[in-house]
Amino acid sequence: MKRSSLILLSMMVVFAMFLAACGKAEEKNTASEQPKTESEKPKEEAPKKDVKLRVFSTFGGTDAAREAFQAAIDDFVSKNPNVKVENDTMSANDDGFRTKVNTDMNSGNEPDLLFYFVGADAQGFVDAGKVVSMNDILDANPEWKAGFNPTALENTRMQDGNIYAIPLTGYYEGLFVNKKIFADNNLELPTDWDKLKTAVSTLSKKGIIPLAAPFDQSHYVIEHFILSAAGAKGHDSGLANGIDPNWEKGYAAMKELYDLGAFPKDAATIDLSMASNYYAEGKAAMIIEGSWASGAWKEPAVIDNTTILPFPAMPGGVGTGKEIIGGYGSGFYLSKATYDNADKKDAAIELLKHMTSKDVIEKISLANGGLPAAAGVETKGATQVANDGFALAAGAPSVSRPIDNVVAPETFSTLRAGVQAVVTGKKSPAEVLKEAKEIEDANKK
Structure with a gap:
């Protein structure tokens, strides 16, 4: 009799525990069905403002990297549908591009990003404060900065010790x-x-x-x-x-x-x-x-x-x-007017970072045979004359x-x-x- 009583008692305890568990589950399900308060609902992100940027460069005419440059812009736009980019180009063999740049920079019509020479050609608009120093922007983006060949960045440093142009290829x-x-x-x-x-x-x-x-x-x-x-x-x-x-x-x-x-x-x-x-x-x-x-x-x-x-x-x-x-005699300048424009600033910097990313630099370099400004870029797909050129540059005493x-x-x-x-x-x-x-x-x- 004692054995039967013990078995019966055990079964009753297990049954009681089962009922308790079911009650908690029902309570949990009931709670989950209760409507959430306003504070508990996930907040929807506000739609990004539409931004239009203009990029001026000499990747036009018969430039070997013209298509690769345009493809890089298209890739950025596809990932940032709120940003429209005008790809304003001229051929580097057309001396009129210098006149256009000087006119735009002196008339308040400067492009948001300008791909142009460093040195004497840029000294006038640098001194006039038309473009911003990249030093702080580079320091604020350490991963981006670390991706460059240090020599490439140093080659674009101006007389005042600041870097204003971010290089693409040398x-x-x-x-x-x-x-x-x-x-x-x-x-x-x-x-x-x-x-x-x-x-x-x-x-x-x-x-x-x-x-x-x-x-x-x-x-x-x-x-x-x-x-x-x-x-x-x-x-x-x-x-x-x-x-x-x-x-x-x-x-x-x-x-x-x-x-x-x-x-x-x-x-x-x-x-x-x-x-x-x-x-x-x-x-x-x-x-x-x-x-x-x-x-x-x-x-x-x-x-x-x-x-x-x-x-x-x-x-x-x-x-x-x-x-x-x-050397690395040209690069992307960021307009001071764009940098001071809260609606444009972030988009322009992101476009700049994209256009000088390792992936884009590699594609431009393979297209035009230029020296990559990014560290660790593969040039295995380059033509023989391009490889001869890389060897020429590597072996030069100056x-x-x-x-x-x-x-x-x-x-x-x-x-x-x-x-x-x-x-x-x-x-x-x-x-x-x-x-x-x-x-x-x-x-x-």
């Missing part, structure tokens, strides 16, 4: 050479001055353009001939310490090659785009250009046979023939900014005009440089 310049044309004419590659002169003389007599270059838009001719003659130190000093005698040697060497038939017959009337076309079509054996140029060349017989060399040193100068022009970064724009215009005057014998190198020096001095007063 560049290198040099002598692009069609190896097949040289081989077909039993010529050695122009690795020194005598080989360059021999190539110019031989090719000119055969009706092949030795060196595709215009006289007016002679940016690359000027900086490379002066770098060859004056070396990095003399080149980089500009006209600040007087006229370096080696600059005269550089201009004199232009005439020496001109007399050998180096330049196109229509060099006085063509622009950089036409000069590039001569090379791209296999009509010219050499061209002095930058890393961005090869992306626009489509002819396999040209692009597959192109390499890039440092411009050779000329006799009597102090250059080594290994120095190059390059990398100089172009002369138009270290002298006033008006001074450089005089230097440009002097190329045709010197090679045709209308002016001496000394006369052209004296005029440039006077303009530079007047500009600093």
Whole structure:
């Protein structure tokens, strides 16, 4: 009997516990069905304000990275549907883009983000406070800042010690050479001055353009001939310490090659785009250009046979023939007016961060062959000429900014005009440089 009683008692206890549990569950379910108070309801986010931003850059015309640049903007807009972005572009080969930038920046029509040169070209609107220093913005976004190659950021630092432009890709310049044309004419590659002169003389007599270059838009001719003659130190000093005698040697060497038939017959009337076309079509054996140029060349017989060399040193100068022009000479500026606009500020900074993200930098770099401003970017998909360019930049003992970064724009215009005057014998190198020096001095007063 005791055993039966114990079993019965145990069953009653279990049944009681079951009823208690059911009661609590019912109580919980009833509570969950009660309507929530206003304070308990999840708050809906207010819709983001519509924002319209304008970006100005030189990723237009036939620029090799034009499509990659537009794709990056489209990607940002798709992820931020409240933001509309106007992609305002011009070609870098059109000198009018400088006029447009200066006009916009001085008339209150500055773009929200401006992709433009650093150095002398930007000094005016930097001094006028039209753009903001990026130092605090970079520090406030440590992960973004850490993604850059430190050298890239340092290259964009202005005279006052601040960074105003965030770089995208860097560049290198040099002598692009069609190896097949040289081989077909039993010529050695122009690795020194005598080989360059021999190539110019031989090719000119055969009706092949030795060196595709215009006289007016002679940016690359000027900086490379002066770098060859004056070396990095003399080149980089500009006209600040007087006229370096080696600059005269550089201009004199232009005439020496001109007399050998180096330049196109229509060099006085063509622009950089036409000069590039001569090379791209296999009509010219050499061209002095930058890393961005090869992306626009489509002819396999040209692009597959192109390499890039440092411009050779000329006799009597102090250059080594290994120095190059390059660096990170441009970047994105953020307008002060945009930064002070509460409705635009955050969207503009986010767009800036997106356009200079590692992913975008990699795509732009592969498109235009430029040096990535971001650390750890893979360049395995680059063309052979781009890889030759990366090696050129890595092996250079010094990398100089172009002369138009270290002298006033008006001074450089005089230097440009002097190329045709010197090679045709209308002016001496000394006369052209004296005029440039006077303009530079007047500009600093």
